[in-house]
Amino acid sequence: MIIQFPEQINKLVQGQQCSLDSIGCSNSAVYIYDNLVVKVQPTSVYSQQEATMLNFFQGKIPCAKLLHYESDGGTDYLAMSKVTGQMLIDKDYLFNPQRIYQAASQVLHKLWSLDTGSCPVDMSLSTKLKLAEYNVCHNMVDVNDCQPGTFGKNGRFASPEVLLRWLVDNKPQEQLVVTHGDLCLPNVIVSNGVPTIIDVTMAGVADVYQDVALLYRSTRDNLMGHYDGVVYAPFDEKAFFATIGVPMDKDKLDYYIMMDELF
Numbered sequence: 001m002i003i004q005f006p007e008q009i010n011k012l013v014q015g016q017q018c019s020l021d022s023i024g025c026s027n028s029a030v031y032i033y034d035n036l037v038v039k040v041q042p043t044s045v046y047s048q049q050e051a052t053m054l055n056f057f058q059g060k061i062p063c064a065k066l067l068h069y070e071s072d073g074g075t076d077y078l079a080m081s082k083v084t085g086q087m088l089i090d091k092d093y094l095f096n097p098q099r100i101y102q103a104a105s106q107v108l109h110k111l112w113s114l115d116t117g118s119c120p121v122d123m124s125l126s127t128k129l130k131l132a133e134y135n136v137c138h139n140m141v142d143v144n145d146c147q148p149g150t151f152g153k154n155g156r157f158a159s160p161e162v163l164l165r166w167l168v169d170n171k172p173q174e175q176l177v178v179t180h181g182d183l184c185l186p187n188v189i190v191s192n193g194v195p196t197i198i199d200v201t202m203a204g205v206a207d208v209y210q211d212v213a214l215l216y217r218s219t220r221d222n223l224m225g226h227y228d229g230v231v232y233a234p235f236d237e238k239a240f241f242a243t244i245g246v247p248m249d250k251d252k253l254d255y256y257i258m259m260d261e262l263f
Helices: 007-013 045-057 097-112 125-137 160-169 208-223 237-244 250-260
Strands: 029-032 036-042 066-072 075-081 176-179 188-191 194-197 204-207
Touching (some): 007 036, 036 045, 045 066, 097 194, 097 208, 125 204, 125 250
Antiparallel strands (some): 066 075, 176 204
16 A cells, blocks of 8 residues: 655655554544554644644653654644554453553553643643534534434434533533543553553543543443444443542543543
8 A cells, every 4th residue: 555645754654564544433544554653634633732742742651652743735644653562452451351440540640640730732621612512513523423322312412512512511620630532442552561552632631530431431332342242341340440549420421421422
């Protein structure tokens, strides 16, 4: 597969074989080479944000390294180092959920140890709800790609507009930390025994439950066969919260999972 990128990225990928990533759920195309990854997506604030947060994380938390970022003709290009290892959706982890909880806990606590004052991106509710409103107003919410029961005839919310209104009216008090922003199992790769994060598009300062809630949903759904029909192991809610060291807050859990339906 030969793809034409901007000149600087063409130099980086020269002579390397390429495959197209099929795991991610975003609107970007991710090309995987021997020692780097190139993400291509329509120009948006998210690309610049990801480049900024990759640079912020360097030397602070295990993650991919930004090699080049460029915006050209309405398309954004991010070249990053390739992280090799096992994703937390690997069967070795799915058949042993405690390993998932432990690896995820390491990631969470490293993120939470970072200084929020020096983090260059704000993803608290004041920002996130504006982004959600933009998605709703521009018909960017795919109601068919949401959890069963969120929308539809017998759904909890009649429409994305109604859900947005509920989110605005029910904002919880925030406990701000540095977050990954989309901490689902495929975005953690255990590389040489070290849990390492990828895809930090939504990273920034936000409530602690931004990551806890999406990690909870991803772990539960992957273990219980939501994606491939295979039930690997029961999801032990008590063990999950005990391992990550956070008290369970059902209201915040629900709130942040529902907010993600608009992204």
